[in-house]
Amino acid sequence: MPTDIDIRKPISCGEDFPVVLLRSSRAVREILREEGWHSGYFWDDVTGQDNGVRRLFASTASNARRRAGLRDIVHALHEEVRETGSGVVTLWHDQITPDMVKAKGIKVIEIATANAHQAQAKLRLALDRCSFESVARNRRRAPTLQSKLKQPKKQKEMRHG
Numbered sequence: 001m002p003t004d005i006d007i008r009k010p011i012s013c014g015e016d017f018p019v020v021l022l023r024s025s026r027a028v029r030e031i032l033r034e035e036g037w038h039s040g041y042f043w044d045d046v047t048g049q050d051n052g053v054r055r056l057f058a059s060t061a062s063n064a065r066r067r068a069g070l071r072d073i074v075h076a077l078h079e080e081v082r083e084t085g086s087g088v089v090t091l092w093h094d095q096i097t098p099d100m101v102k103a104k105g106i107k108v109i110e111i112a113t114a115n116a117h118q119a120q121a122k123l124r125l126a127l128d129r130c131s132f133e134s135v136a137r138n139r140r141r142a143p144t145l146q147s148k149l150k151q152p153k154k155q156k157e158m159r160h161g
Contacts, residue, residue: 013130016107019074020090021098023112024119029092031116038077038087052076053093067100074101088123 020037022029026048033039040050047054056069074089081087091101098108109126113119 013107013109013127016105016130017078018088018107018109018127018130019078019101020088020123021096021101021108021110022090022092022119023094023110024092024114028113028116028119029090032090032119035116035120036087037090037119038081038084039090039092040073040077041080049093050091053091053096057093057095063100070096070100071103071106074103074106 022032022037022039024032029037029039029048040052042051043049044051044054050073052073053070056066056073060066060069070091074091077089081089098110101108107130109123111119111122111126113122
């Protein structure tokens with residue numbers, strides 16, 4: 001399946017790294033996994049879910065523990081993506097919410113889709129939005145010529161001695 005997203009290198013979202021929270025059928029997720037949407041190397045044959053995520057949700061009902069465990073899983077998946085030099089971290093589990101994954105340095109991109117092509121298009125749109133937000137954020141931070149002109153010039157201290 002052709003794609004206009006180059007995930008042969010790790011994808012970023014401004015200063016953050018993106019984590020796709022995928023809402024799709026297993027068949028769509030498996031197609032996307034072949035396209036570089038990385039959801040781990042060790043998944044359950046019956047459910048198709050990443051074993052780390054599956055075990056985490058089976059072991060605790062505590063949202064705090066699930067959040068902490070998911071952040072650990074996300075960081076491990078991110079390191080795997082960095083080691084291979086390609087892909088986008090993807091979580092696929094119907095009980096994961098964006099708030100469970102959200103943390104400093106992580107941009108959660110929730111994608112609900114019926115097919116792989118639509119998922120690719122939604123990811124492209126989300127990454128374009130990230131680029132736009134990043135540029136806008138940097139523009140707000142950078143001093144403009146107008147603001148520099150309004151600042152009073154600093155006078156050198158004169159020392160008499």
